[in-house]
Amino acid sequence: VSEIRAIPVEGLPELEPGDPLGELIAGAAGLEAGDVVAVAQKAVSKVEARIRRLDEVEPTARARQLATELDKDPALVQLILDESTSLIRAERGVLIAETRGGWICANAGIDSSNVPGERAVTLLPEDADASARRLREEIHGAAEVSPAVIVSDSFGRPWRLGQAEVAIGCAGLDPLDDWSGRRDRLGGELFSTAPAIADQIAGMADLARDKASGVPAVIVRGLARFVTAQDGPGAAALRRPRGDDLFR
């Protein structure tokens, strides 16, 4: 238990497909062992060329109908359907989908803010845990340290207004600090205590930038106890299994 810090990584260029994002971060930040590097989904999607132009999408009849019902752009609805395995809610102008990667969020994570190009949008990385592993390897190659890496995006939540940044990918981090079986300081058992460490780090990193600043990465320092030598289970470990979920 001691101080923790979130330090924005500044001075990165506007990112293009194929850019070596891990190397760029390693060059711009003074990384230390035990750091966590939280990288915004949008930056990862850009370098992974997960960008689409709505004008180049041909909506199917189903997408056109859903778009009419929800008052949304048919091309956007088509991309959402393409990126999803199922729709959780489609009403009142809101489309909440389970993505092919297993995340449940509005619009399958497709986003149009801060994407250069006429009617351009980003899709989520195809496998953000794999993205995090690649970034970690790239950073290790360039900086001789092996920080944990989180790829994060902001999701809305049932019951609460506003968005919270969550981890959609990670490598080298215990995403869940599972206390079951351990005891509290009075000796009582902590049955279901398991803070979602990766999500809370993502939220902390989000506070260190702002939505207009274009800072794609934030270093979080002081949480070395959650950083692991192995890449570990990734953010996949944060997906609640369908059979254990009361809200789909």
Add this chain to the structure above:
Amino acid sequence: VSEIRAIPVEGLPELEPGDPLGELIAGAAGLEAGDVVAVAQKAVSKVEARIRRLDEVEPTARARQLATELDKDPALVQLILDESTSLIRAERGVLIAETRGGWICANAGIDSSNVPGERAVTLLPEDADASARRLREEIHGAAEVSPAVIVSDSFGRPWRLGQAEVAIGCAGLDPLDDWSGRRDRLGGELFSTAPAIADQIAGMADLARDKASGVPAVIVRGLARFVTAQDGPGAAALRRPRGDDLFR
């Protein structure tokens, strides 16, 4: 955009009903203008005497039946019913309720870990926004600065495993950073961007303690842009109105 820090407040005594928590925090922490003080719900509940002993609760027939169905303690179920206005889910051993304060969470926020006394539990503060305002005033009286105050608890989430710390009360803070109408750095409009600042600060503070450490408060420094002179709308502003919620 610059560095932010979370600093645990150490050296507080085991708290008792009536203890001047704000004064104790002010005495133990070197507070600065623009700080946010995140206080754990359990600490607030203890000083507000929101503690019950399960042995002293007389369960009604309804509580006993629900307890049998869910394999829970009948006295605990009675307290959950007493603290709730409605049940959102009651199945598979899980009881998710809307509390009288308007929060939706497991067991109406009733918790038994780190509560001294045989079969003792804490209830949520009756009005955690009022708790935050009182703590802010107490701190101001003792320390001559007027930090923002958050009262936080850890809630489970649909779809994602683990808990995230969220704000159930706040004072002197913009809980939601609403960007609607503002523009991204490429000139695009940010329609529904509104990070839940208070929740993300709560999560950040949670990372700076651990579940066994007994640290009841954490100072978050570097977010003065969200700290306000007025107490403001409180965490009530984070409650999604029922008519706008697709999950109840």
